[in-house]
Amino acid sequence: MIRVLRIQSLAVVEELELELAPGLNVITGETGAGKSMLVKSLELLRGARGAPHLLRTGAERAVVEALVEEGDATRVVRRVVSRAGRSRAYLDGEMCTVQALQEHARGWLDISSQHEHHTLTDPASHLAWLDRFAGHEDLLARLATAVESAREASRTLATFRSTLAERLEKADLFRFQLAEIDRVAPKPGELDAVLEELDVLTHAEALQAATISAATAIHEGDRSAVSMLARATTALQQACT
Secondary structure (H helix, E strand, O other), X not given: OEEEEEEEEEOOEEEEEEEOOOOOOOOOOOOOOOHHHHHHHHHHHOOOOOOHHHEOOOOOEEEEEEEEEEOXXXXXXXXXXXXXXXXXXXXXXXXXXXXXXXXXXXXXOOOOOOOOOOXXXXXXXXXXXXXXXXXXXXXXXXHHHHHHHHHHHHHHHHHHHHHHHHHHHHHHHHHHHHXXXXXXXXXXXXXXXXXXXXXXXXXXXXXXXXXXXXHHHHHOOOOOHHHHHHHHHHHHHHHHO
């Protein structure tokens, strides 16, 4: 049941905090006194659409909040509607979806009027009413525990299956790598030779460039080694004649 209802900046209501007594509460007043705003605030807590036209003139947001007793538990339900049209819902201080608020309100709020639906006609509530009438609270608690255990076991099984799939994939990779190693059939000390050859091949381009430069210096141009040697030979021959 609702113990406290607080409304802020909703239509004609600037600030209101209403403490409700156990049992029947009757609220009366003249037309325009704001009775319909109490119903509208309850509709917002039940998940109705929040719109900017509901806000009090000059207010940037409207807030509706209720303190609700559910058995031994006490819950705080809150709805905020902004001037920009954004609407937010909160349950025990935590932001939630409007759908979650609607589901939660099924157990403690029913608005009965000529234009509203009753939860008794909602098929989604029939099973809960039947269990409550039959006194199945303990059975439902055990069922909830069993369902949660089953879900936990299902999550654990899914984790095991995922881990097994990863290990099988790694095993396939290891078998492939082992087959490749067996196909190559490496010999003792071969790795050092391969690394040395790899180093040589890595520097092959630099070695090739150096060789070309050396060959150019020896054979090409007027000042090449071959040209200079030919000139020296000619000079010596002339000196000997």
